[in-house]
Amino acid sequence: MTHDAHVSDEELAAYLDRRLEAPGRMRVEAHLVECDECRALVTEATATLGAKRRRKRLAFFTGGGMAAAAVVLLVVTGSLPISRDTESTVRGAPPLLTEDVSRFAALLPEPRAVVPRDSLVFVWHRRPGGTVYQVTVSDERGVVMWDDRTGDTTLAPPAAAARSLVPGQIYYWKVEALLPDLRTASTGVNSFIVREP
Secondary structure, three states, X not given: OOOOOOOOHHHHXXXXXXXXXXXXXXXXXXXXXXXXXXXXXXXXXXXXXXXXXXXXXXXXXXXXXXXXXHHHHHHHHOOOOOOHHHHHHHOOOOOOOOOOOOEOOEEEOOOOEEEOHHHOOEEEOOOOOOOEEEEEEEOOOOOEEEEEEEOOOEEOOOHHHHHOOOOOOEEXXXXXXXXXXXXXXXXXXXXXXXXXX
């Protein structure tokens, strides 16, 4: 799978069944961060699989065939059957959860903090293991100055990217997360100011 290519049906089924080794899983997750189409496909398949498993507590539904069948059904018909208990999730309503996973906290730099560009580090709260984080820094006009992906909760921009930040200017940063269960979360937008030398 190249950066621009969509996830193949076989990779998607293996990913949903948790049969992909770490390199393949990371490659699929990195693609899902950027591709709305594949992410929607996986989200819909996951919702359908979860509903089927809850309704049919039979052993053969917990194996790999269910994910493969959902992918084949989606590819052949262009849609998946939506049950009443998954309809709100598929249509964009928040899932029934005990915690709000769509938001998590940005820690550093604090809002409107004045920071030296040579020691700029972004820090945020951890989400469940296996989460992929996308960090984006933009200027006041919304122009992306720098972005990068990581599995950690701390990231420093490369020296060249830090040097491109103008002292005295306000910059905005956010972290978006793709969780292992394919839900997404965000810190929201935060700001900082680069310290004058």
